Amino acid sequence: MQSTLFHRAAVGLTSLMISGMAVASDWTERSNENLRPGVTGVSQEVYDLHTTVLWIVTIIGLLVFGLILVSMIRHRRSKNPNPSTFHENVLLEVVWTVVPFVILIAMAVPATRVLIELDDSSKAELTVKVTGHRWKWEYEYLTYEDDNNIGVSYMSNLATPTEQINNPVLAGGLFPYGTAQDAVGSEFPEKDKNYNLEADKPLVLPSGQKVRFLITAADVIHSFWLPDLGGKKDAIPGFVNETWAIVPEGKEGTYYGQCAELCGKNHAFMPIEAEVVSQEEFKTWLAERKEEAAAAPDLTPFADLDEALELGEQTYAGACAVCHGNNGEGGVGVAFAGSDFATNEEHLDEHIDVLINGRAAMPAFGAQLSPREIAAVVTYERNAWGNDTGDLIQPQDVQDHE
């Protein structure tokens, strides 16, 4: 059942009141109000530092506000009709300059220690290159233990279906719109527990080993952030940033993060899902991926247009719709429906070329999609939404494309 606004508001207030008392004992529980301790040694240290500083500023704040309150009560005109005239006190001024300075040093020392620790990404067992794209993440496994030639890489997209995201109206309660069912004639899907956080292919990491992330971007600046692993690092085109994490053994599980630097339209829709598994499982997983990567591309021709269109529709929804619109109407990217580009025979070669190699803001898909998928998508774009050109592009055509 879709909860109403008022229901949720009531739950919100209650949880706010309870949160002061209940302390999350399980590391998988995520606080709604506070930073997460996370699962790595560093994230725990960062959390401790946060707690210390939060206490310090809270105490300072309460002292200052307490003084103001006392003054407002005792030094109002009705209580104190004759104001004092003092306006200087050297000792006092020295004290409130020096004491904060000492407090600052007390905070700077542990902060410096953690920062130095965070900076050391040497001696990693696994190196993963993370590339931010608009609006998905690419994970490339570079080295693992003694293997310097893994050659495994893949794209990771948002898994939450569009129907869950696009609510037609408010879910009811506060505004006189009625329920969603009244408005659109059918119940729209309830949002999953991990709404907007799940990816189709998660980043897989081994527990108990040091993982070094090399972080960069292909287009604009993104930021790679897994809160439970202790912080974020920007993904900047032309730069390779480094960070690292060790998830201890026994803390295997799924961790979610999100892009943290504004990167355009779908900034809010490019989550990071990390699946931490035992080293044994990781090795099996990696071996399977290597095998897949080494296999020759599948160049089986499509039997007929329909077969190509079926795969094309799927691929389009996953890779293209975000910029070019669900119905080829365009958006950040160009429109296909009824366009000269997608219907004129002259542009066919160019069409394939742009998909493989990219052009301006359009990313290159040559490394992300198989020849079969590229052929299917080009076929789809030239036949869907009334484009009906009848063009059928075969995987071999894509493979042969110079």
Next chain:
Amino acid sequence: MSTAAAHDDHHHHAPTGLKRWLFSTNHKDIGTLYLWFSFAMFLAGGLLAMVIRTELLEPGMQFVDPEFFNQMTTVHGLAMVFGAVMPGFVGLANWMIPLMIGAPDMALPRMNNWSFWILPFAFLILLSSVFMSAFGAGNPAAPNFGWTFYAPLSTEYGPASTDLFILSVHMMGISSIMGAINVIVTVFNLRAPGMTLMKMPLFVWTWLITAFLLIAVMPVLAGAVTMMLTDRHFGTSFFNAAGGGDPVLFQHVFWFFGHPEVYIMILPAFGIISAIIPTFARKPLFGYASMVYATASIALLSFVVWAHHMFTVGMPLAGTLFFMYMTMLISVPTGVKVFNWVATMWRGSMTFELPMKWAIAFVILFTCGGLSGLMLAITPVDFQYHDTYFVVAHFHYVLVSGAVFSMFAAAYYWLPKWSGVMPNKLLGELHFWSSLISVNLLFFPMHFVGLAGMPRRYADYALQFADYNFWISIGGFWFGLSQLLFLAVCVLCAMKKGEKAPARSWEGAEGLEWEVPSPAPFHTYDTPPVVK
């Protein structure tokens, strides 16, 4: 100047109608124009924020497209920073600095006119792109890269309207620089005999220092947008890695402007609060000299902390440590100021008229923002806080319940001097309490969602954040509507409806501005006043 000319000059009739405002060289009229413009931008920027909060009321996309959402966050930020806060303080400077130092007008009155009249056109250009976008012309039509316009999102990937944005930022920059020159020249040359620098009211001091900051950093902003322009159209690659440029360079240049800019938006507020608290505590300001020195140290330090906005870009360890220490250091002079205000209140004889209410709210809420700023300075933890709603909460505490509240305090304090009537008490009280409660409902829970991990500039969010976002939105609508009460207060004053104000409108008020009648006559200080 001949005696006859001086005579003519001082006793001509005040011009009327449109000409009075269009061709004005009078600091009071130009001040009024600035203040109304600032308030109009505050409402316009607020309207954009209402769109943001409506979309974020519930998880999922209901009202706008994520693309339009980004345009809203961008133009909201630009309108508030460059349209509401900065011109608001310039308006106060125009009105009050000549009155406070006993000068007949600003030193460069024609430039004063020009620096104001550039602004409406600058914002017409910027906001026109929003109208185009809202009515479906072009996709996307308005700037959509955040008010910080990081490259390459704003260069290679920026919409066509980025060029309108660049032009309008240039115009705002020219306006600010001219305003700043005017303040400096006025303060150095037109002080009444006996008004030594260390006798100036703190509002004049903080504005003098702010003016120097403006002159130092507005050209840097102009440089940044010019480099963007040449990157976009003339084949340069300042910020394009593929051409041998450097996207991080953009951030360094932007924040070298941006951090002093933060203090440009708060130092005049310190001056206002330092005028109001002594008035209503009926006790001289504690530590006048240390206030001046603290303001100057904050201004100097503001040039060596810029990279704390970009701890996550991957700077070398030594650089990161330097910027962390410098940033922490800023809390010392800022703390001195807060302690001085508390010591001014201490053993005073306080009453809590409207300006004092806003001033005390400022001290408390600005301190909240300052303390969360200290937390953000701790770099390893900033790696978690950075670009989350925790940061949004922090800068709205210092900018809304800080800078904007100080301007409300200033308006209630000086409205009697400007209009000749006391601001309506009932509406004023409603405005204050309504704003005070809603501003906290609006911004305090942002700390929570930020710590829990909600990134900023998100059009949609995970279900975990739903409850607080609902309340934040309610707080937002409430705060927005509350500002209409202030509009009513101002309109009543402008229509001269209300209790007549005496020259010294507040019992404990000190300073030259309270020696002249209320409302202040069109020309003041034909002959310089006597400064004791």
